[in-house]
Amino acid sequence: MSLGLLLPSALLALLALAIPLLLHLVRQTEQTRIEFAALRWLIARAQPRRRPRFNEWLLLALRLLLLALLALWLAQPVLSGRPDLRAWVVVDPSINATQMAAHRPANLPNDAQWHWLAPGFPAIEQPAPRTTASIASLLRELDATLPRDVKLTAIIPEQFDATDAQHARLGRAVSWAPVPGTASFNAAIAPTPLRIAAFVDAKHRPSLAYLRAAAIAWATQAKPPAPSATLREIARMDAMHPNDTHLLWLASAEVPPQQRQWVRNGGVILLAQDSMAASLDWQDAHVAWRSADGTPLALRLRDAKGAWIRMLVPFTPESLPALLEPDFPRALQDALQRHPPTATRAWADSVEPVVHAPSTQSAQSAQAPRPLGGLLALLIAVLFGIERWIALSMRRFHSA
Structure with a gap:
């Protein structure tokens, strides 16, 4: 650590140190002439010259120190030093201590600094903050602020949201450590419960159990919890409730013509893979659902305010293994x-940061200077109070 001055010319104010010295000397030479008759006839003799002596030396020292500190304060002192080059380990707040210990990367230095991957990068000893900030944005912020030679390790969930749809381009290599079987807070956000009617024939009835389980998951995870009857089976189309927003058509038969207008007014119909829909042209459809390996599972076709969704595989564990995954309801x-959100969720391995342009920041550059003006001002105020107290005490003593 080293001390620097932003305005060294202000040290000329140290010349003011001569003022208290002169004042103390002048007070010693002050004499009062007193006429005394008995001494009029004595012969005047030369008096030996006395060396100047400073009385009240403690008060003088305080005043000199006050002036010196005031001159230093005007020079704007700052404290700077060499950067801390210890390695950084940032951990996503959705990862708990058990997962962190089980998947601790090898070869981490013992003196590494551990922080949460959250705004402000709080120390790992603090409670895990809940954040929806983009992991890529936080890494770019760290890359811009840390010295070039600081090694960075990121322990992140296997899946997370708030991605930038591309690899983060950083000025340093990052040790990427996804934790299997975990997802960020964003990925764990419960979906909004939907009001769904289901028309099911005998052939597709086994599929209904998985859809009911998903509906119960939506209802119980909602805040506040919704009624469990989010998915309601109907036997006829006239049994649909006016507030129903979705219809699951799990039947091989053709969808009734009257439902076409219901879709155009804003409804959404999910068709089984073998449902008849001769009146629809799927040439303009796009993929609405993909498996983890990218295989299309369902197509979406817009129709005025609503949409048709057609499954490409049956709702069976053999054809759709995602039925047995915890993430199936989401x-x-x-x-x-009705209007699918922009895809922001990603697998950690697919968005691992890449080195784009190495940072030119010197590893030996000093940390941001820390101003000392506030501390000096407080010290000056305290010393001034002590000086006034001593001066008044001495004045009362002499007057007594």
């Missing part, structure tokens, strides 16, 4: 949305 809810 994936189904995303597919059923």
Whole structure:
């Protein structure tokens, strides 16, 4: 650490140190002439010259120190030093201590600094903050602020949201450590419960159990919890409720013509893979649902304010293994949305940061200077109070 001055010319104010010295000397030479008759006839003799002596030396020292500190304060002192080059390990707040210990990267230095991957990068000893900030944005912020030679390790969930749809381009290599079987806070956000009617024939009835389980998951995870009857089976089209927003047509038969207008007014119909829909042209459809390996599972076709969704595989564990995954309710809810949200969720391995342009920041450059003006001002105020107290005490003593 070293001390620097932003305005060294202000040290000329140290010349003011001569003022208290002169004042103390002048006060010693002050004499009062007193006429005394008995001494009029004595012969005047030369008096030996006395060396100047400073009385009240403590008060004088305080005043000199006050002036010196005031001159230093005007020079704007700052404290700077060499950067801390210890390695950084940032951990996504959605990862708990058990997962962190089980998947601790090898070869981490013992003196590494551990922080949460969240705005402000709080120390790992603090409670895990809940944040929806983009992981890529936080890494770019760290890359711009840390010295070039600081090694950076990121322990992140296997899946997370708030991605930038591209690899983060950083000025340093990052040790990327996804934790299997975890997802960020964003990925764990419960879907909004939907009001769904289901028309099911005997052939497709086994599929209904998985869809009911997804509906119960939506209802119980909602805040506040919604009624469990989010998905309601109907036997006829006239049994649909006016507030129903979705219809699951799990039947091989053709969808009744009257439902076409219901879709155009804003409804959404999910068709089984073998449902008849001769009146629809799927040439303009796009993929509404993909598996983890990118295989299309369902198509979406816009129709005025609503949409048709056609499954490409049956709702069976053999054809759709995602039925048995914990994330199935979330994936189904995303597919059923009237207006699907922009895809922001990604696998950690697919968005690992890449080195774009190495940072030119010197590893030996000093940290941002820390101003000391506030501390000096406080010290000056305290010393001034002490000086006034001593001066008044001495004045009372002499007057007594």
